Amino acid sequence: MPPGALRGREHLLPAGGRALDVACGRGAVAAWLAGRGFAVDAVDVSPVGLAAGAALAPGVTWIAHDLTLGLPVSGPYDVVVCQRYRDPALYPALVEVLAPGGLLVVTVLAEVGDSGGPFRAPPGELEAAFGHLRVLASEEGNGEASLVALAP
């Protein structure tokens, strides 16, 4: 079973290709995608998270990078996952690296169903950023927002 935002959405994945896990943490999503046959790049600023990921899936390309500087990779990627990391300035770059028809999965902490604050997306943030894609699912509630979309 895939971790996190991909759970229940396996059927949306292409058969294979390149995948990017943005702010991959300890690499559970990246490792799962690699196990499905994707060539995976995974980016995070945390050496501890990257080391845990590398132990889990040595075949993934683990990239140490501060995402406030932008993405350190170029596409096209058939799958881009950015789960539980929010930086609105990065949203356009997530779209730019998507291959035509590529799948984007984004989840962030959200104000809807929780308190406000600088780390939470205001209502409608993901729709505003990614609504020009072919949105397959968009949910907000319980302090989380998620959006799944296909590039044109």
Ligand SMILES: C[S@@+](CC[C@H](N)C(=O)[O-])C[C@H]1O[C@@H](n2cnc3c(N)ncnc32)[C@H](O)[C@@H]1O
């Ligand atoms: C809540 S964790 C989510 C990890 C993973 N995506 C998951 O869903 O399990 C947020 C991740 O963002 C990473 N992160 C935070 N700021 C970052 C930055 N400026 N550049 C790259 N990664 C960053 C953290 O190191 C952490 O692994």
